[in-house]
Amino acid sequence: MCGQGQGTSLTGSQAKSCRLPSRQFLAKQKLAILTASKKGHLGQRPKNDGTSNR
Structure with missing residues (x-):
């Protein structure tokens, strides 16, 4: 994303x-x-990630 040289859609934090x-x-x-995947995997189950699914 950063190495394409198109800084038009970049925000300040992204540029930094x-x-x-x-x-x-x-x-x-x-x-x-990691945080995104944790949030996505957890959803509404705090401690059983995919134990019940598997």
Whole structure:
């Protein structure tokens, strides 16, 4: 997303995150993905992620 050179749709925070070192950026991306996936997987079940499904 950041390496395409189209900064028109980027907000300030996104632009800042793009300027960060790759390590920090990747870490932030991993965190964001983890939190998003957790929220998505959990839904309304706080502690049984996919135990009941599997």
